[in-house]
Amino acid sequence: MLFNSFIFFIFLGIVLPIFYALPNKKSKNVFLVIASYFFYGYWDWQFCSLLAISTVIDFFIGQKLFNTSNERKRNLLLSISIISNLGILGLFKYFNFFVDSFQSLSEDIGWNLDFLHLNILLPVGISFYTFQTLSYTIDIYRKRLEPTNNFIDFALFVSFFPQLVAGPIERAKLLLPQLSKKLNPSKDQIKQGVTLIIIGLFRKVMIGDTAGRFVDNIFGNLGDYKSVEIIVGLILFSIQIYADFSGYSHMARGTAKLLGIELMKNFEQPYLSRNITEFWRRWHISLSSWLKDYLYISLGGNRKSVIRTYINLMITMLLGGLWHGASWNFVIWGGLHGLYLSFHKLILGKKKIKPDKISKFNFYDIINIVVTYILVLFTWIFFRSTSWDTTKLFFSKISSWEASENTFLFISIAVSYLLITIIIDLFEYLSDSHTALLNIKSNGIKIGILTALLLVTFIYMFQAEPLPFIYFQF
Amino acid sequence: MKTTKQIILFGLSFILTFAVSEVFIRTSNLASVSSTEFYDDIGRGRRKNLNFLRFNEGFGIGKFNQYGYIGEPHSQVKTNNTIRIILMGDSYVEAFQIFRRDYFGEIAKKYLKQQYPKNKIEILNFGRSGFDIADIYAYQKSYAEKFNPDFILYMISNDDLVPKYSDPLRPKTIIKNDSLKISFHFDPQEIEIFEKTKFITQNFAIFNMLNNGRKRAKTTPVLSILTDKVYFWFNSEIPSDPKINNQEKDYQINLVTSKIIKSLDTSKVVIINRGILKLPAEFKKLCTINGLKYLDLSSKLNLMKDQGEDPYEWKITKKEGHWNQNAHKVVGKEIAEMLNSLIDNKNK
Numbered sequence: 072m073l074f075n076s077f078i079f080f081i082f083l084g085i086v087l088p089i090f091y092a093l094p095n096k097k098s099k100n101v102f103l104v105i106a107s108y109f110f111y112g113y114w115d116w117q118f119c120s121l122l123a124i125s126t127v128i129d130f131f132i133g134q135k136l137f138n139t140s141n142e143r144k145r146n147l148l149l150s151i152s153i154i155s156n157l158g159i160l161g162l163f164k165y166f167n168f169f170v171d172s173f174q175s176l177s178e179d180i181g182w183n184l185d186f187l188h189l190n191i192l193l194p195v196g197i198s199f200y201t202f203q204t205l206s207y208t209i210d211i212y213r214k215r216l217e218p219t220n221n222f223i224d225f226a227l228f229v230s231f232f233p234q235l236v237a238g239p240i241e242r243a244k245l246l247l248p249q250l251s252k253k254l255n256p257s258k259d260q261i262k263q264g265v266t267l268i269i270i271g272l273f274r275k276v277m278i279g280d281t282a283g284r285f286v287d288n289i290f291g292n293l294g295d296y297k298s299v300e301i302i303v304g305l306i307l308f309s310i311q312i313y314a315d316f317s318g319y320s321h322m323a324r325g326t327a328k329l330l331g332i333e334l335m336k337n338f339e340q341p342y343l344s345r346n347i348t349e350f351w352r353r354w355h356i357s358l359s360s361w362l363k364d365y366l367y368i369s370l371g372g373n374r375k376s377v378i379r380t381y382i383n384l385m386i387t388m389l390l391g392g393l394w395h396g397a398s399w400n401f402v403i404w405g406g407l408h409g410l411y412l413s414f415h416k417l418i419l420g421k422k423k424i425k426p427d428k429i430s431k432f433n434f435y436d437i438i439n440i441v442v443t444y445i446l447v448l449f450t451w452i453f454f455r456s457t458s459w460d461t462t463k464l465f466f467s468k469i470s471s472w473e474a475s476e477n478t479f480l481f482i483s484i485a486v487s488y489l490l491i492t493i494i495i496d497l498f499e500y501l502s503d504s505h506t507a508l509l510n511i512k513s514n515g516i517k518i519g520i521l522t523a524l525l526l527v528t529f530i531y532m533f534q535a536e537p538l539p540f541i542y543f544q545f
Numbered sequence: 546m547k548t549t550k551q552i553i554l555f556g557l558s559f560i561l562t563f564a565v566s567e568v569f570i571r572t573s574n575l576a577s578v579s580s581t582e583f584y585d586d587i588g589r590g591r592r593k594n595l596n597f598l599r600f601n602e603g604f605g606i607g608k609f610n611q612y613g614y615i616g617e618p619h620s621q622v623k624t625n626n627t628i629r630i631i632l633m634g635d636s637y638v639e640a641f642q643i644f645r646r647d648y649f650g651e652i653a654k655k656y657l658k659q660q661y662p663k664n665k666i667e668i669l670n671f672g673r674s675g676f677d678i679a680d681i682y683a684y685q686k687s688y689a690e691k692f693n694p695d696f697i698l699y700m701i702s703n704d705d706l707v708p709k710y711s712d713p714l715r716p717k718t719i720i721k722n723d724s725l726k727i728s729f730h731f732d733p734q735e736i737e738i739f740e741k742t743k744f745i746t747q748n749f750a751i752f753n754m755l756n757n758g759r760k761r762a763k764t765t766p767v768l769s770i771l772t773d774k775v776y777f778w779f780n781s782e783i784p785s786d787p788k789i790n791n792q793e794k795d796y797q798i799n800l801v802t803s804k805i806i807k808s809l810d811t812s813k814v815v816i817i818n819r820g821i822l823k824l825p826a827e828f829k830k831l832c833t834i835n836g837l838k839y840l841d842l843s844s845k846l847n848l849m850k851d852q853g854e855d856p857y858e859w860k861i862t863k864k865e866g867h868w869n870q871n872a873h874k875v876v877g878k879e880i881a882e883m884l885n886s887l888i889d890n891k892n893k
Contacts (some may be wrong), residue, residue: 078773113774277566281575288604291861295647295870476646478607480574480598487572515551519558527751528565531576533770534758 072113074322075276082110087329096253100223103254103330107232111195118194121159126229128155129204133218133225136211152208155216160201163193168397178185196236198394202361204229204237207243209365216244224250233326237319237542239337239357249332256331264328266521271321273524274495276531279314280538282307282488290455293464297475301468303485308455309448310488312541313342316355319540321505336505340496342447345439347411348424350447354505362391385409386418395454400462412448428500549659563751570750574598579746579753580609583739587688588731589714591615591673592747602859602866603642612692615670616645623693627665628657630889631689633681634700637819637867642859647870652877653884660885669694677701679708679718682805683727687716696887697813698880701821704826707799714739718801725804796825803831811836815883819876821846821856840883845875 072079086106093099112119130154139145170188207228210216219225227250234241256264289296289304296304320337327334341354350357367387372378385406392405429436456462475481499505511517570576577599579864582592582824591609598826599605610618623629625700632638640648648786650668652797657666671689673680678701685697687725717728745752761770771774815838818824823843832839849872857865868876 072773076773077771078775081772277569277575281573284575284600284604287861288600292870295644307616364746477644480606482595484573487569491573513551513554515554516558519555520562522555523559523566527563527570530751530754530758534754534761 073537073539074111074319074326075272075280075532075540077532082106083326083329090254090330096251097223099254100227100250103232104223104230107230107235108226110232111230111235114195115192121163121197122200122230123198125156125159126226128152129208129229130218130222130225132208133211134220136208137218149208149212153205154203159258160197162189163197165393165397172399198239199238200229200235201523202240202358202365202394203243206240206361206365210234210243219247219251221251231327231332233323233330233332234334236400237316237323237540238355239320239335239360239415240321241334241357245335246332254331256329258329260328260331260333262509263506264325266508267321267323267328267515269324269506269521269525270328270495270508271318271323271325273318273528274314274321275318275540276528277312278488278491279318280312280535281531282314283538283541285484286311286455290457293461293468296468297473297477298469298471299478300481301465303481305448305451305455305465306485307488309342309444309451310492312451312454313338314492319542324505327482333496340500342444342492343440343496343500344443345425345429345436346443347408347415347446348419350411350443351408358391358394362387362394366390381413381416384413388412398457399459400453400456404450407450407453411450428503490494556814567749567751570754576750576754576757578748579743579756581742582613582747583714583736584613585729587684588716588729589712589739590688597641599641601642602862602864604871605641605643607645608869610826615639615672616648616650616668619667619669619692621691621693623667624665626663627667628661629667629669629692629694630668630693630696630698630884631671631685631692632698632700632817633676633685633689634672634698635676635702635705636672637702638670638700639674640672640867640873641674642867643870643873647873649868649873649877649880652874653881656878656881657848657888658664658885661888672700675711677705677707677709677711678802678805679710679812680712680715681688681705683716683718687729693812695891696815696884697810698815698817699809700817700819701824702818703822703824704820706802706824708801718805720801720804725801725808730878760800796827797823798827798831802828806831806837807835809835809837811838814838815887817841817880818843821850838887840879842876843887845879849875 072082086102090099090102090106093102093507108119108122111122129152132148136145136148139148159291167188174182207216207218207225208286211218219228224247228241228243231241231246231250286304286308289301290308293301317338324334335357337355337357339353339356340348344350344353367383370383371379372383372387374385388405388409390400390405392401392403394407395401395404452465453462456465498507502510508517508520555654571578577597580592580595580597581589584590591607591613593611593613595609597605597607597609607615609615612618612620619629630653645651648670650670653669654666669689669692671684673684676684678699681699681701682687697805713732717730719726719728743787746756766776766780769780816832817840819842821843823829829839829841846856854871855865856868856875859866
């Protein structure tokens, strides 16, 4: 069920009143598990079985891990959790990719591995809930978390519908304690929730989806477009992926708030970053912090030699790229970010970047922001190209420049999308909040703005087909 | 007092947000304003000097010029060494799905320019979405003919052979006293509605989006839009494919259609079947008996399909619709070759 479809709002219109009417914690949580499985099964009911398997395995392994002090047994239990979770993920997401890659290498010696290719569908959001459940068992293994004894609470932790299919990838130590109490949203949470849902929907539908129409047409048929049109297509993709994913994250957080749950922020105006390290603190925060905590640190982080630190960084970013999808293009994307981060780390030396936000932008900051955006934009070429051939075509179209009769139109479109994105981001950046609108004192103004945004978005949605979120495929 | 103030603030902030959204929508071209205008001499036509950017099954960019047709503006006066061709037909000819450079008319023009380097080749796109043969005829007589064409191409399909009179604001080709007549009698009530609503649909993309929603609701059940696949759990009707609609069986030539064919200028008009299905044999016979040149594109379109290149398939949007870019290439080449032989014959 897509957040940007009318059926989601009907679903929410049914779930919320029932949820509010239920008397106690147990009934609320049981109901939310049922609603979450319905939400997930709406794509394909067969996907629910994988979710259930993952839930059962990690619930019992979590308990066993906690009750055992025998190191060998603990290692074995963790291995079972990791192998079963990553095994399911690997089978559905990466098996065909590695078969195809191996096949292209082995064709020369006459091997045909076609029979190994599996005809399977990738379950929506499998990478997200796999990482979420893995964090649970790893944290128990590291003795940073006590397991829950309540199976329903744990099932809800894994399947909680607002963040099930595209995150934020929540940590058990933050989400489980909230689920172990009776969920009772405050007035403020409801106000914030409604605001986040409307702003998120506007971002996703009016900015992300509409930019996506240009992007899909241009990247789907690169050969037919002129150089400037292709560059605008790339800029629009940078807007699309941000609006799409941050819009989704806003909606996920907003929906969770309506149920009395606080989820972590996933985006903090990443395109206003002054360097690549800051970018990764603001972009897909739940994934980057997961990779840092469970991969980079597990590899040794920066606790070993300097060279080892860079190797760890590269491995983390390469695997982070591969997490996005079974394609070498994603690996290159991750690799490029790894190189950027390593280079920045090299320049910084022992200095640390200031996490502070800028209160007044100066010229130097603006230059840094533009340079960082251009560096990130370059990596999006690999992310958006569906194949290596498309990537090569992209570069050949740019290198052999072709003028377009629509140059002015395309540039004005790019400027328009960039401006709306910057305006919304600046508003959030300067107020340090995704719900800055609520700081306005007058209820009339707040409701007026939100009503207009919702109405415009609904009008658009009614006359257009809903587009899925980009990150659902990951 | 406090409540009144809040209501006023609500109204103001609502209007301001609406206006800002409208500015964004217009500058980013995410939706367009209405492209139609009412003219006394041609009825509902395209707005002059209006750029358009459309997303449907494809992605199209173009401009209605100062004469109200798409493409380079050519006035009604034609110079001596110019070969002017007018394309007439429905949405396939108007072609909102592609860029002008990919349009079959442009492809044909490029080809003809190479064949006749000393001549100026002009191809004017007078296609209009929803037109049938009677609309085409009325548009030709009331407007297109004034542009002094050397050739007029009627690009039609099976669906266009019977006048539907679907738009109350279009002139009607009718039979009066056994001869063809174009009636410019428009329903005054319809004109009034158009004039009253045009300010908002021509100036506000949001209202035009609303209008598009209204049109969508006419063709798609509102419940299916709102409830997605839940609707289909309870309603399993499969809509029929409009392309599989062979009228061959009990076909009878419509009287107005027959009169139109008989009255067309055989030295200028070419009838082209633009569909994938053949036109009825009786219709083709009527055209040839009356000395009209006839081109059938169905075999070329079918050949494309047989070779795994569906001319109606839009891979990016995963939709079936109008001709895609590859079909435009094929159609452009076919039309150019036909025009080449017509021009040669004329020059002899």
